[in-house]
Amino acid sequence: MSAAPNAAPPPSSGGGLLARAPVWLLGLVPIALIALVLGTLALLGGPGLGERRGPPVEELAVERTVLRPGEIELTVRNAGPDPVDVAQVFVNDAYVDFDASSQRAGKLGALTLTLDYPWQEGSPYNVTLLTSAGGTIEHEIDVAVATPSAGPRFYGVMALLGTYVGVVPVVLGMLFLPFLRRVRQQWVRIFLAVTIGLLGFLALDGYLEALEFAGQGSGAFGGAELVILGAALAYFVLMAIDRLMRARSEREKATGASPLRLATMVAVGIGLHNLGEGLAIGSAYALGAVALGAFLVIGFALHNTTEGLAIVAPLASRPPGLGRLALLGLIAGAPAILGAFIGAAAFNPSVAALLLGVGVGAIIQVIQQIAPTIRDGSGRILHAHSIAGILAGVGILYLTGLLLAV
């Protein structure tokens, strides 16, 4: 059948039923039909296709491991297409008694297994779940360490940790503000370029870390795409906020973002990054994979101090009051505390991947915001001074990062 030229009639000339039906109905009819067809297909099991070939696919991923004296608790998610029954469990080649929140994990469903096993601190364990079909799903516990229980003391430690690695270094970094006010404009541009280098490194760092978590997750909710999704989400949401704010202020349309708003955007971006970072540190703490000592705190202080510098760099020309500065410091640093809580108390690799992705997107958006402020006299962003600054920023974070083998 060939399409007639000018087949589409002008909207007003149609005298048929479709033309007179309300618009919402026209939208609803296809939705209802789609639901009907899919529902029928699901009920009849895809007529004509027959049974799926091969045995059921059994995919389980352990999302969370909690160790209590004499007990190992696993949160397991079904990442495969078929329901899975966990029939028995053995730890290091010995069957164990266990309680299960439910025997069966449906598609995307989770279940909690509490194993009665006298594990020893510091030893590795290999937990094998034996399914009703005889399949095995193995889970390694690299080093058994009691999971901290979530009491007031625990939250106190996490708050302190978040403060040490988030708030304190950022605020310390902001102490560069008086210095920045006095140096020449060209030097401010260089420091802003350093900031871009720092942020670029943080984005890459966060991205790689996010991919690592994505690999650990169940895959039920996606792996690497979660990171990209989080990054895109943060980028576009921050972009939308920026555009909205810009539209309100006529003056900014001409001159670009005001220094305070730029600093706020930087603080928000770094805050979202620190949320993911706090989460990573908190979970490492809970897994016993990190020693909370002076070394870690000093390392992070050096590393994150540069984040404070990034916040105040746009403010060199017009510094705000102390209260505003403190608020900026909290916006950038405090999310580390929240992240540490989440990471230590309710860690989930998929959530960690998403949140670290959010941090990456936020930082990319911030870089885009800062970039115009480093233009030189001829309007170029990349000139000798800015390139030197960017490389310096990358170098500083690389070197301070060496101190943090978390």
Next chain:
Amino acid sequence: MKRLNRRKLLFGGAGAAALAAPLLHGRIPHQELHDQFAAAASGSGEAHAAAGHAAAGGMTAHGGGAKGPTFKQGGRVDHRANGFHPNAMLRDFDMGKTRRLASGKVLREWTVVAEDKEIEVAPGVRYPAWTFNGQVPGPTLRCREGESLRVNFVNVSKLPHTMHFHGFHAAEHDGIPEVGPGVIKPGRSTTYEFEAEPFGLHLYHCHVGPLAEHIARGLYGTFIIDPKKGRPEADEMMMMMNGFNTNFDAEGNQLYAVNTVAFHYMHEPIQVKRDELVRIYLVNALEYDPINSFHVHANFFQYYPTGTSLEPNEFTDTVMLGQAQRGICELRFPFPGLYMFHAHKTEFAELGWMGFFEVK
């Protein structure tokens, strides 16, 4: 080789069951099997309450945490659905049917059917087994030295199989591919004939490739040739050490047991009488692991490797067996109570190969 009646095979599994049922009848002591099921059923309710030790013939919970390995407490295998019970299987010796030939010799005859069957090898764990007579291990075929033996083998499985006996026989009755009747295709049958010798404890198994899998799937059984003069009166039992590679990766096994159901004799200890002679026909059919072992607590046994001598060669409490190695253990329990037996390859023990004798 005979062509099987096609009609009987028409419905696959149903055909197999219909064919196997009359053949099995009269050879398995059904009453005993029934009693064991009844005991198992009545005891199951107490399983949760009983901590450690059990009442006579009942079931016991065991292990947990530092008290040792166990399956998830309260779970039980449905032996009735499996069609065999490990406690009944222990003392279930299939003597076949005999008649005296004109020569005065005894002719002993069995019919063994290879069929595919899903069995529950641990509480909640299904295993697609290949079986002789619907059970794993296959029936314990028992005869006397010097008799003429005839084994009618019927294959209703989806795959070709054979029966290969350990013992003296002519090449065409060796039950291997390419020689004599070779592999017995689905729906076909054959008859293996040979003399019962040498006396001792032997085994039979399928010999079709891939061999390890054909054995590991359950196609093995115990073959006992009693010496002409017999052995002293005793409480006799057959223990087939086996395992299940449930994920089919051919690297070790996920479950280890005696007579198929892991940890079973922990829940339902083997009942023996104090001071009575106990004779264990111990066979190792474990695949994918190079060795297996047997150890009994608080006791020692006289060991007759392969059962081919009437004199024991060792007085010990632990023996190690490679694949297809077997031996007879004779012991008496001087004290009442519960006594463990298990693989002293303790990894196997903790993966299911452990049990109790209960001495009264």
